[in-house]
Amino acid sequence: xxxxxxxxxxxxxxxxxxxxxxxxxRKYGEMPDDWYGCHNGDAIFIGDNTSVDxxxxxxxxxxxxxxxxxxxxxxxxxxxxxxHTELRAYMVQWVGDQVRRYCCE
Numbered sequence: 001x002x003x004x005x006x007x008x009x010x011x012x013x014x015x016x017x018x019x020x021x022x023x024x025x026r027k028y029g030e031m032p033d034d035w036y037g038c039h040n041g042d043a044i045f046i047g048d049n050t051s052v053d054x055x056x057x058x059x060x061x062x063x064x065x066x067x068x069x070x071x072x073x074x075x076x077x078x079x080x081x082x083x084h085t086e087l088r089a090y091m092v093q094w095v096g097d098q099v100r101r102y103c104c105e
Contacts, residue, residue, distance in 0.1 A: 002102045009073045013065060013095065014043040017103040021047060039064035041072075046103035055104050062096035 001020055004013045016024040025031060028040040036047035037057040044061045046054060066088055070076040076084055 002098075004098055006069070009069060011069060011073060012042060013098065015099050015102045016043065016045040018046065018048040021045065037061045039068065041068065044099055046099060055100055058099040058103060059092065059096035062092050062099055066091045066095055 001023060002015045004015065005011075006013060021031075024038070024043065024045040028038075028043055028045075031038050031045070036049040036052060036054070037060060038045040039061045042065075044058075044065055046058055046061065048054060049057075067078075067081070069091070070081070070084065070088065071078075081088060
């Protein structure tokens with residue numbers, strides 16, 4: 001598990017890769033066997049699936065984390081996300097890159 005401090009938000013992102021599934025499930029709850037990606041609060045799990053582009057999964061789960069972070073730390077609601085698209089886009093890019101580097105390289 002890799003823990004990344006996002007200091008400006010006073011929040012850590014915890015990233016779990018395929019061989020850390022059991023550790024993720026102990027902390028965040030069991031997932032169905034066919035799940036290869038999951039976001040739960042401050043954490044993202046990226047598994048492996050030979051029929052799916054896992055890099056895309058890194059960014060998919062990063063969107064969920066960023067939305068959670070914006071709501072959790074800034075009070076941004078789903079209805080007001082459209083007022084923050086540039087901030088959201090940069091955050092998804094940065095978070096996705098962190099997840100991809102740990103899980104897919």
